Amino acid sequence: MIRFEQVSKTYRGGHQALSHVDFHVEPGEMAFLTGHSGAGKSTLLKLISLMERPTAGRVLINGHDLRKIKPSQVPYVRRDIGMIFQDHRLLMDKTVFDNVALPLIIEGYSVQEARKRVVAALEKVGIADKVKHYPQMLSGGEQQRVGIARAIVTKPPLLLADEPTGNLDPKLSMEIIRLFEEFNKVGVAVLIATHDLGLIARLRYRTLTLKDGRMINDGLEDSEL
Amino acid sequence: MSLLFRNRSIEKGASSRGRLPWWRRLIMVPVHHAQQAIASLGELWRNPFASFMTMAVLGLSLTLPSSLYVLVKNTSTIADNWQEASEVTLFLRKDLEQSEIDTLKTQTELSEGVESVRLIPKEQGLEEFKEQSGFGETLDYLSSNPLPDVLVVIPAESHRSPQRAEALLNRLEKQREVAYAKMDLEWLNRLQGILNLIEDILGALAVVLCLSVVLIVGNTIRLNILSKRDEIMVMKLVGATNAFIQRPFLYTGVWYGIIGGLVAWLATALLIWWVESAVVDLTELYETPFQLNGLTLGELLIIWLIAVGLGLAGSYLAVRRHIQSIEPE
Numbered sequence: 380m381i382r383f384e385q386v387s388k389t390y391r392g393g394h395q396a397l398s399h400v401d402f403h404v405e406p407g408e409m410a411f412l413t414g415h416s417g418a419g420k421s422t423l424l425k426l427i428s429l430m431e432r433p434t435a436g437r438v439l440i441n442g443h444d445l446r447k448i449k450p451s452q453v454p455y456v457r458r459d460i461g462m463i464f465q466d467h468r469l470l471m472d473k474t475v476f477d478n479v480a481l482p483l484i485i486e487g488y489s490v491q492e493a494r495k496r497v498v499a500a501l502e503k504v505g506i507a508d509k510v511k512h513y514p515q516m517l518s519g520g521e522q523q524r525v526g527i528a529r530a531i532v533t534k535p536p537l538l539l540a541d542e543p544t545g546n547l548d549p550k551l552s553m554e555i556i557r558l559f560e561e562f563n564k565v566g567v568a569v570l571i572a573t574h575d576l577g578l579i580a581r582l583r584y585r586t587l588t589l590k591d592g593r594m595i596n597d598g599l600e601d602s603e604l
Numbered sequence: 605m606s607l608l609f610r611n612r613s614i615e616k617g618a619s620s621r622g623r624l625p626w627w628r629r630l631i632m633v634p635v636h637h638a639q640q641a642i643a644s645l646g647e648l649w650r651n652p653f654a655s656f657m658t659m660a661v662l663g664l665s666l667t668l669p670s671s672l673y674v675l676v677k678n679t680s681t682i683a684d685n686w687q688e689a690s691e692v693t694l695f696l697r698k699d700l701e702q703s704e705i706d707t708l709k710t711q712t713e714l715s716e717g718v719e720s721v722r723l724i725p726k727e728q729g730l731e732e733f734k735e736q737s738g739f740g741e742t743l744d745y746l747s748s749n750p751l752p753d754v755l756v757v758i759p760a761e762s763h764r765s766p767q768r769a770e771a772l773l774n775r776l777e778k779q780r781e782v783a784y785a786k787m788d789l790e791w792l793n794r795l796q797g798i799l800n801l802i803e804d805i806l807g808a809l810a811v812v813l814c815l816s817v818v819l820i821v822g823n824t825i826r827l828n829i830l831s832k833r834d835e836i837m838v839m840k841l842v843g844a845t846n847a848f849i850q851r852p853f854l855y856t857g858v859w860y861g862i863i864g865g866l867v868a869w870l871a872t873a874l875l876i877w878w879v880e881s882a883v884v885d886l887t888e889l890y891e892t893p894f895q896l897n898g899l900t901l902g903e904l905l906i907i908w909l910i911a912v913g914l915g916l917a918g919s920y921l922a923v924r925r926h927i928q929s930i931e932p933e
Contacts, residue, residue: 428841430932441608448607451845455607458843468838482842487629487636529842536609 380406380537380568381427386436388422388592395592396422399436402587402597404570406441406536409563410598411579412572414589420572423589424539427570428460429453440537458486461530461567465542467522469514469529475501476510479528486533500528504558520551527558531567538562540571544578552578637851644855658824659860662911663867665817669810670868670899670907671875676803678897692773693786694755700781705753708781712755717763717772724754752783814914821860821918825853829926837932850923857919858912865911869904 381404388397397419404410412420425431426438429445438445440456448456469478479500483493501507504524506517514522523543530538538559544552556571556578563569573579579586585598648655694712696705705723713721724732729751734743763772769787777785829836839849880896899907 430841443608452607454840454843454845456843457841459606459608462841468841470835470838481839485839485842485844485848487632489632489635 380404380408380441381570382439383423383426384437384439386426386433386438388419388426388431389434397426397433397589397592400589400592400594402594404568406568407563407566408585409559409569410571410585410587411582412570412587412589413574413576413579415574418589419592420574420589421541422592424462424541424570424572427539428462429456454485458482458533459535459537461533461535461538463523463526463530463538463540463543465545467514467526469522469525471514473513474510475506475512475514475517475525478514478525479532482529482533496532497528500532501525503531503561504528519546520554523547523555524558527555531562536567538567538569540569540573542573543571544573544575549577553581556582640851641855641858644852645859647852647856648859654824655860658821659864660867661820662817662860662864662915664871665813666864666868666907666911667871667875669806669813670872670903672802672806672809673903674872674876674897674899676799676806679799679802681897691788692757692759692769692776693788694757694776695783695785696753696755696781697783698752700753704781708779709755711779712757712776715775717760717768719758719760721758722756724756726751726753729754814910817864817914818918818921821857821915822921824860825857825919825922826926828856829853829922829930833930836927836930840930841932846927850927853923853927854916854919857915857917859915860919861912861915862908864915865908868907868911869899872899872907 381402383400383402386397386400387395389395400419400423412423414420422431426433426445427440429448432446440459445456470481473481476494476497479497480488480490480493483496484490488496498507498510501510504527506521506524506528509517509521509525514525517525523546527543540559543559544555547555552575559569559571586596587594587598588596696708700708709721709723712718726749730743730749733751734740737743757772757776759769759772763769773785773787776782836849876896876898883896
């Protein structure tokens with residue numbers, strides 16, 4: 380599903396965020412990406428969602444080389460990837476409904492057609508009753524759920540989450556992770572970047588570890604040993 | 605449309621409900637346009653003061669050229685009405701006998717395109733000159749009369765257009781007895797020249813004003829875009845194309861044009877109404893009834909189209925530069 384081949388990323392100014400990263404996440408797999416702050420987790424996710432381009436090496440999604448994606452095609456790639464952020468990235472002046480419906484509207488759905496799907500997505504994350512609220516009226520955990528609903532409303536085959544539990548207490552964090560597990564059960568590949576080692580320890584998923592831009596553990600060798 | 609995942613609609617997602625068929629998407633295009641147009645009108649209401657300022661600038665900038673246009677148009681009509689040669693003056697050679705002069709007068713009267721001919725003998729001419737010039741008795745000291753005999757020819761109705769009158773003048777001038785001929789069209793030519801000059805100035809002024817309108821609208825839209833930076837980033841993250849993001853801003857520009865055009869109409873109408881009473885007062889003094897012509901329906905439409913075009917051009921400039929440059933980080 381996601382394949383990195385000798386990927387390096389050097390930012391302008393010379394900071395090397397990733398160097399020679401190799402790994403492969405299978406379709407339908409759920410994996411954690413961990414490492415200390417600045418280890419390159421966010422950069423790695425940005426390379427997948429085409430917010431950044433690698434300096435060297437190549438990134439493949441479902442066998443497609445992202446180097447061949449032209450800037451005008453980037454939006455269509457992003458429609459295949461559900462993205463979840465630590466800071467939710469919600470539109471604060473729009474209702475929960477409008478926020479979750481946005482990806483559908485972009486794809487050409489009418490509001491009426493989008494309604495069913497939006498309600499279904501909100502039900503799945505457990506906040507169907509908040510459809511007319513504005514994000515400010517919701518708690519942090521609820522806001523994160525809105526962000527997740529927006530990411531899954533188009534039923535993408537791939538979910539990326541950047542510190543989705545960063546601002547949440549352990550109980551809420553676990554609930555969010557359980558949500559991801561549910562999506563994973565129906566075949567969605569999930570890659571979650573987090574530095575919450577306690578959370579990872581309680582779960583037995585593959586864990587990719589970055590340190591200073593290098594992949595020091597891709598989570599496979601341990602199981603082989 | 606999925607680039608990375610073929611047949612994503614039957615891909616094992618959360619459920620097997622398909623995506624939209626292509627024809628549904630096609631139907632949705634105009635619906636979306638209408639929705640976004642209305643949405644961006646609503647956007648204008650959120651910031652009515654700034655929006656109205658831009659519209660007013662757009663409208664008032666168009667008011668100046670369009671009022672000047674009305675002025676030129678009306679002056680041209682007046683000039684056209686007066687563009688008729690009322691008389692051709694023939695100055696005769698000095699060595700003619702009285703009988704030759706009388707023959708010439710009769711001949712001219714009979715020739716084509718002439719309504720009437722009046723003879724001003726040189727003695728009468730001198731008397732008139734004495735009275736009008738103010739030289740008075742001084743002219744008595746002249747040993748001989750320096751003035752020639754003059755025939756004043758009034759062209760027939762059919763020969764009063766500048767070209768026909770010119771031809772008549774050339775024909776009459778060729779006669780042996782005529783020293784030279786003159787027409788009273790000079791000042792009309794000068795008026796025409798002045799009108800052409802004003803038209804050129806008007807054109808240049810209109811171009812400059814239109815350019816500044818484009819820049820002002822562009823700047824307003826630019827500020828709009830920058831204030832929605834975060835929203836644009838989020839939209840890009842969930843897969844919105846530049847075209848989708850820029851559409852509301854383009855519609856905002858169109859709305860600026862539509863309402864700015866109405867402002868231009870109103871302001872021009874007010875200006876014409878204001879000037880009209882003065883013009884009527886003036887023409888009453890000359891006892892010539894005169895109707896100031898305002899803008900016709902076609903001209904109003906053209907002004908409107910120009911306003912919309914300028915709004916669109918300004919917003920297009922802004923979105924081209926700024927929507928692309930905002931990338932999620």
